[in-house]
Amino acid sequence: MNANKTLTHTNGADTDAGDLMSRRTFAKVLFGGVGLCYAGAIGYPIYRYLASPIERSMETTKVSEVTLPDAATLELGAAMMFKFGSKPAMLIHHKDDTWSAMEAVCTHLACTVQYQAEENRIYCACHGGVYDAKTGAAVSGPPPKGLKAFNVKVQDGTVTVSKV
Amino acid sequence: MAKLIASLYGWVDSRLGLEEMLKFAKKKTVPVHKHSFWYYWGGISLFFFIVQAFTGVLLLVYYRPGPDAYESVRQITYEIHFGWLIRSAHSWSANLMVASVFIHMFSVYFMKAYRAPREFGWWSGMLLLIITLLFGFSGYLLPMDELAYFATKVGLEIPNALPIIGEPMTNLFRGGLEVGELTVQRFFALHVVVMPALFLPILVFHLWLVQKHGNATIPSEAEKPKSEQKSIPFFPNFLMKDLAMWLIALNVMALFASLFPWDLGEVADPLKPAPTGIHPEWYFMSAFQVLKIMGSVFPGALGEGLGITIFTLGLVLWTLIPLYDGKHEKGRRARNATYFGLLALAILVITTIWGYMVL
Ligand code: HEM
Ligand code: FES
Numbered sequence: 015m016n017a018n019k020t021l022t023h024t025n026g027a028d029t030d031a032g033d034l035m036s037r038r039t040f041a042k043v044l045f046g047g048v049g050l051c052y053a054g055a056i057g058y059p060i061y062r063y064l065a066s067p068i069e070r071s072m073e074t075t076k077v078s079e080v081t082l083p084d085a086a087t088l089e090l091g092a093a094m095m096f097k098f099g100s101k102p103a104m105l106i107h108h109k110d111d112t113w114s115a116m117e118a119v120c121t122h123l124a125c126t127v128q129y130q131a132e133e134n135r136i137y138c139a140c141h142g143g144v145y146d147a148k149t150g151a152a153v154s155g156p157p158p159k160g161l162k163a164f165n166v167k168v169q170d171g172t173v174t175v176s177k178v
Numbered sequence: 179m180a181k182l183i184a185s186l187y188g189w190v191d192s193r194l195g196l197e198e199m200l201k202f203a204k205k206k207t208v209p210v211h212k213h214s215f216w217y218y219w220g221g222i223s224l225f226f227f228i229v230q231a232f233t234g235v236l237l238l239v240y241y242r243p244g245p246d247a248y249e250s251v252r253q254i255t256y257e258i259h260f261g262w263l264i265r266s267a268h269s270w271s272a273n274l275m276v277a278s279v280f281i282h283m284f285s286v287y288f289m290k291a292y293r294a295p296r297e298f299g300w301w302s303g304m305l306l307l308i309i310t311l312l313f314g315f316s317g318y319l320l321p322m323d324e325l326a327y328f329a330t331k332v333g334l335e336i337p338n339a340l341p342i343i344g345e346p347m348t349n350l351f352r353g354g355l356e357v358g359e360l361t362v363q364r365f366f367a368l369h370v371v372v373m374p375a376l377f378l379p380i381l382v383f384h385l386w387l388v389q390k391h392g393n394a395t396i397p398s399e400a401e402k403p404k405s406e407q408k409s410i411p412f413f414p415n416f417l418m419k420d421l422a423m424w425l426i427a428l429n430v431m432a433l434f435a436s437l438f439p440w441d442l443g444e445v446a447d448p449l450k451p452a453p454t455g456i457h458p459e460w461y462f463m464s465a466f467q468v469l470k471i472m473g474s475v476f477p478g479a480l481g482e483g484l485g486i487t488i489f490t491l492g493l494v495l496w497t498l499i500p501l502y503d504g505k506h507e508k509g510r511r512a513r514n515a516t517y518f519g520l521l522a523l524a525i526l527v528i529t530t531i532w533g534y535m536v537l
Contacts (some may be wrong), residue, residue: 055432059260063236066258 085173093129116150117162206412209395216285226275233268243366269440291394316369327446467533
């Protein structure tokens with residue numbers, strides 16, 4: 015009888031302690047959860063707000079074709095710059111009346127490259143990278159690979175540049 | 179691990195005196211009595227200021243002063259994700275901040291917390307109130323919509339009416355004879371650089387004083403024997419309650435900002451007549467109405483001059499009240515100060531309501 019009583023008593027104390035623990039954990043989880051909700055409700059709009067222009071420039075990179083109405087008047091052996099999506103690009107009218115177009119962004123550290131007519135090459139002034147004027151392939155210097163090339167179509171005096 | 183943290187703490191403590199700071203933070207107590215509720219309003223004002231600084235910096239990411247001002251606020255409101263919410267939060271919190279600062283000031287006044295040794299707390303608080311109002315005035319022009327344009331145009335007529343220095347000073351602030359893109363540009367500089375640079379050191383001084391002297395108890399409470407006066411430590415007990423209030427303030431502000439998004443009017447056009455019912459922000463309504471009344475009683479510049487003089491005189495008396503009622507005594511002076519406070523409050527409330535009624 016006596017032993018039984020003690021047992022019950024101990025049991026009771028145990029459950030009390032257990033309740034207390036779970037209550038404390040519950041409060042912790044509750045506060046943590048509510049805190050997270052607040053952090054999200056404040057953090058998410060701020061993130062979207064700050065990210066707005068990124069989303070916009072992502073939109074512009076989706077461009078797959080650019081029409082250049084007066085590019086056909088480009089002289090032989092000359093180049094012009096234009097914007098393809100959000101990036102600078104280059105159209106070259108070669109001396110043999112062929113055309114090339116490529117992204118004008120150096121594959122080394124993203125400087126904008128230039129066409130050098132005398133040497134008939136594409137040159138990057140930042141660290142002296144050199145690319146082939148016809149294909150955009152890396153020739154010498156630091157660039158690890160060639161420039162991204164585009165397709166060029168000339169029709170009725172209009173030049174259309176599109177993604178490969 | 180615990181040992182490592184303890185020794186790291188010891189290292190930092192011996193160099194920065196963290197224990198000393200903690201002792202300073204724990205020193206202050208907050209009296210507990212039936213008017214304790216009013217002790218929260220300084221903290222609430224501080225909270226809204228923090229919201230202002232935070233949302234203000236976010237607005238700075240896209241806002242462009244000068245000729246582009248309206249267009250940039252239009253983009254923030256209609257094109258940038260959640261831009262309307264950031265702008266609405268900044269505007270709502272600005273109004274709530276002005277309201278809290280006013281409530282804080284009047285509660286301090288009626289609790290007679292400006293009495294010795296807290297005079298500098300009162301004076302620095304008055305400066306904070308004035309800068310808060312100037313924050314509001316300079317910020318209001320920045321979107322450059324019709325309302326902003328006319329509110330600023332009219333508002334600047336007030337300093338313009340001051341004798342001798344009025345005109346040249348107003349022209350300097352306006353950046354010319356008319357409100358335009360140059361005005362926006364310099365109000366912008368005032369709003370985001372000059373005012374915060376003035377506000378912050380005064381705020382630190384103000385808070386340091388409160389910490390140093392603790393909250394004043396009300397006179398009726400101070401008469402009781404020390405053993406019957408109850409108080410709780412500021413740190414951490416009252417701070418926890420303060421934070422709970424901040425949470426409420428945040429929720430109220432967020433509710434207003436999202437349910438009643440701040441409006442953007444038509445672009446300001448100097449050739450268009452002012453829209454009917456144009457009026458200043460509510461916290462300038464009283465001054466606006468007093469000037470109007472004075473102007474209708476006394477013709478021309480005399481009325482305006484009288485209005486400004488009365489307001490300035492009232493403000494000076496209000497600021498100097500600790501010098502008149504600075505001792506912890508009951509009596510005629512204490513009662514007069516209370517009556518003066520009630521009178522000021524009544525005039526503010528009545529002229530504000532009057533101003534809205536005759537719109
Ligand atoms: C401390 C840093 C602060 C910064 C950096 C800041 C920045 C800005 C910026 C960039 C704007 C223009 C955007 C817009 O018009 O929506 C603006 C507008 C405004 N600001 Fe602030 N602000 C600050 C504090 C305050 C304070 C303390 C108040 C008032 C008590 C205030 C009241 C206003 C008001 C009323 C507007 C016009 C809102 C509107 O109609 O769009 N600002 N603020
Ligand atoms: S970035 Fe072009 S060579 Fe380095």
